[in-house]
Amino acid sequence: MVFGxxxxxxxxxxxxxxxxxxxxxxxxRGRWFMFFASILIMAATGGTYIFGIYSKAIKTSxxxxxxxxxxxxxxxxxxxxxxxxxxxxxxxxxxxVVLFCGAGMNLVGYLMIYLAITGRTAQPPxxxxxxxxxxxxxxxxxxxxxxxxxxxEDRGVVLGxxxxxxxxxxxxxxxxxxxxxxxxxxxADLVLLMAWLPAAISLVFIPTIRIMPRxxxxxxxxxxxxxxxxxxxxxxxxxxxxxxxELEVIHFPKPAYYVTAVVLLxxxxxxxxxxxKQELKTYLASPAPTAATSAAIVTITVDEKTRSSNxxxxxxxxxxxxxxxxxxxxxxxxxxxxxxxxxxxxxxDYTILQALFSVDMLVLFVATICGIGGTLTAVDNMGQIGQxxxxxxxxxxxxxxLVSIWNYAGRVVSGFASEYVxxxxxxxxxxALTVVLLLACVGHALIxxxxxxxxxxxxxxxxxxxxxxxxxxxxxxxxxxxxxYCSTLYNFSAVASPVGSxxxxxxxxxxMYDREALRQGGxxxxxxxxxxxxxxxxxxxxxxxxxxxxxxxxxxxAWRTRNxxxxxxxxxxxxxxxxxxxxxxxxxxxxVHEAEASSSxxxxxxxxxxxxxxxxVNGSKV
Numbered sequence: 270m271v272f273g274x275x276x277x278x279x280x281x282x283x284x285x286x287x288x289x290x291x292x293x294x295x296x297x298r299g300r301w302f303m304f305f306a307s308i309l310i311m312a313a314t315g316g317t318y319i320f321g322i323y324s325k326a327i328k329t330s331x332x333x334x335x336x337x338x339x340x341x342x343x344x345x346x347x348x349x350x351x352x353x354x355x356x357x358x359x360x361x362x363x364x365x366v367v368l369f370c371g372a373g374m375n376l377v378g379y380l381m382i383y384l385a386i387t388g389r390t391a392q393p394p395x396x397x398x399x400x401x402x403x404x405x406x407x408x409x410x411x412x413x414x415x416x417x418x419x420x421x422e423d424r425g426v427v428l429g430x431x432x433x434x435x436x437x438x439x440x441x442x443x444x445x446x447x448x449x450x451x452x453x454x455x456x457a458d459l460v461l462l463m464a465w466l467p468a469a470i471s472l473v474f475i476p477t478i479r480i481m482p483r484x485x486x487x488x489x490x491x492x493x494x495x496x497x498x499x500x501x502x503x504x505x506x507x508x509x510x511x512x513x514x515e516l517e518v519i520h521f522p523k524p525a526y527y528v529t530a531v532v533l534l535x536x537x538x539x540x541x542x543x544x545x546k547q548e549l550k551t552y553l554a555s556p557a558p559t560a561a562t563s564a565a566i567v568t569i570t571v572d573e574k575t576r577s578s579n580x581x582x583x584x585x586x587x588x589x590x591x592x593x594x595x596x597x598x599x600x601x602x603x604x605x606x607x608x609x610x611x612x613x614x615x616x617x618d619y620t621i622l623q624a625l626f627s628v629d630m631l632v633l634f635v636a637t638i639c640g641i642g643g644t645l646t647a648v649d650n651m652g653q654i655g656q657x658x659x660x661x662x663x664x665x666x667x668x669x670x671l672v673s674i675w676n677y678a679g680r681v682v683s684g685f686a687s688e689y690v691x692x693x694x695x696x697x698x699x700x701a702l703t704v705v706l707l708l709a710c711v712g713h714a715l716i717x718x719x720x721x722x723x724x725x726x727x728x729x730x731x732x733x734x735x736x737x738x739x740x741x742x743x744x745x746x747x748x749x750x751x752x753x754y755c756s757t758l759y760n761f762s763a764v765a766s767p768v769g770s771x772x773x774x775x776x777x778x779x780x781m782y783d784r785e786a787l788r789q790g791g792x793x794x795x796x797x798x799x800x801x802x803x804x805x806x807x808x809x810x811x812x813x814x815x816x817x818x819x820x821x822x823x824x825x826x827a828w829r830t831r832n833x834x835x836x837x838x839x840x841x842x843x844x845x846x847x848x849x850x851x852x853x854x855x856x857x858x859x860x861v862h863e864a865e866a867s868s869s870x871x872x873x874x875x876x877x878x879x880x881x882x883x884x885x886v887n888g889s890k891v
Contacts, residue, residue: 296552303481308431311432316375333395341395379401380464405463414759429682432684440673445530617751633823639822643773684741691834698834702741705737745826746759
């Protein structure tokens with residue numbers, strides 16, 4: 270009896286272990302774990318936002334002047350935003366290919382910069398350094414697009430959260446860098462951290478990032494996204510407090526940096542609790558696997574005689590049916606160039622050329638150049654603006670370091686708020702972009718007129734608006750032009766960022782700053798420094814006007830798409846989900862039969878008498 274009890278206990282423990290293992294595999298293969306992996310990947314892509322930390326090491330070790338350093342910064346922005354080739358690769362390959370290529374580009378690009386600034390290789394020419402930083406910055410992953418395709422009905426929320434973690438990535442890197450290398454490091458070792466950390470995270474999660482079908486039990490997902498939002502708010506508040514404390518405390522102890530880094534990692538990985546909770550719901554709601562429900566082939570037979578008798582229509586002959594199908598295929602497959610100027614209705618899947626040549630894309634591109642170009646100019650020059658207006662260096666360091674936090678806030682708020690007003694009041698998402706650009710005009714005006722202590726408010730407003738534009742831009746593209754080619758269209762629209770930055774930052778703000786510095790007695794060829802409100806007054810008055818133009822242009826897009834946004838944007842995704850759930854669960858009235866591939870030797874005799882046609886849906890016989 271004792272041995273029998275031991276065997277029973279052992280069997281129970283073995284069953285519990287097997288059940289736990291099945292649930293663990295279910296979690297790791299689920300959509301929510303994929304979303305968590307996307308968060309970690311996006312949180313490691315902040316190398317472009319902390320250029321100011323390691324640019325000092327590049328400037329001193331390679332002997333660059335300010336103009337050369339600005340050129341390097343411009344190519345950083347080009348690499349980070351011009352990802353059209355990456356988008357095209359993502360259209361024709363699985364997401365893991367983009368992840369693998371991105372990890373390799375990140376490692377090679379930043380590793381070569383690290384070797385150059387530490388003297389381990391011969392000093393490369395400027396053009397080669399520009400190439401290195403463009404390659405490293407261009408290694409954005411395909412996890413963003415994959416997450417949107419896995420949660421199409423909540424794309425605004427998904428984009429807001431993932432872009433929010435991109436905004437936080439700069440502050441995350443700063444905390445880890447201070448804990449590992451200390452505050453006295455010139456930034457060279459930070460480049461090494463940026464080389465291996467994003468690459469390692471991407472390689473670890475390569476099997477996870479993939480497009481997955483929505484299960485029938487996937488309900489109430491919006492509440493889970495709010496839990497992710499609350500977790501990210503706690504993380505952002507922690508980073509905000511620690512940044513201020515570390516800057517205000519002159520001699521912050523080294524062990525305290527270790528503690529802050531450990532707490533930071535715990536907060537970053539805390540959302541795994543939300544993932545387990547959500548996957549437990551789907552695990553418990555899913556039916557037990559049986560021979561019927563685990564079938565790879567779903568066979569739906571249609572009684573042609575019954576259907577024709579019910580409709581009083583004679584059954585169609587096979588020859589006429591094949592002729593009709595052939596004619597439909599001939600008419601539905603025109604050349605891609607023939608339909609460039611004949612796009613489908615908004616919300617349907619545009620081809621790449623149809624989207625690029627559409628008026629909606631042109632209007633959106635112009636608005637993006639005006640909006641993101643202006644806010645990026647302000648963010649990149651925040652330190653010089655503070656210096657010219659006479660702010661203390663400690664104050665300048667404080668609001669420059671907090672740009673990442675307000676960037677995060679803008680990305681998250683715009684994603685969630687635009688999704689809410691769209692679902693509740695059918696407010697077009699381009700109208701939210703108009704509001705953001707009008708708010709940015711206020712920040713630009715504060716800088717242009719040199720309002721006393723106005724730079725504190727301007728830094729918050731402009732960092733918020735810079736971040737807020739990205740989720741809106743991506744959501745508008747995926748809604749108006751469809752999800753099929755959204756990866757390429759995302760990367761094309763992002764080209765507006767370096768274009769706007771070059772026009773407004775390099776050609777206008779930089780040139781006017783140097784001109785005023787020369788007027789104050791500076792000498793060309795040296796580090797020109799300009800003091801006073803006049804340094805940025807004219808340039809930011811121009812930027813304010815350009816941003817106002819962008820707001821008017823985005824208002825035109827809101828007017829053009831007002832009827833589209835009043836409709837049911839995500840209805841077809843719900844229909845697809847219902848159809849998939851119905852196919853997985855079986856059809857009704859005995860007309861749907863599930864059969865395993867191994868046992869699908871044919872229909873029964875009674876079925877074969879009544880069945881005269883079959884179709885194929887999603888790889889299954891219908």
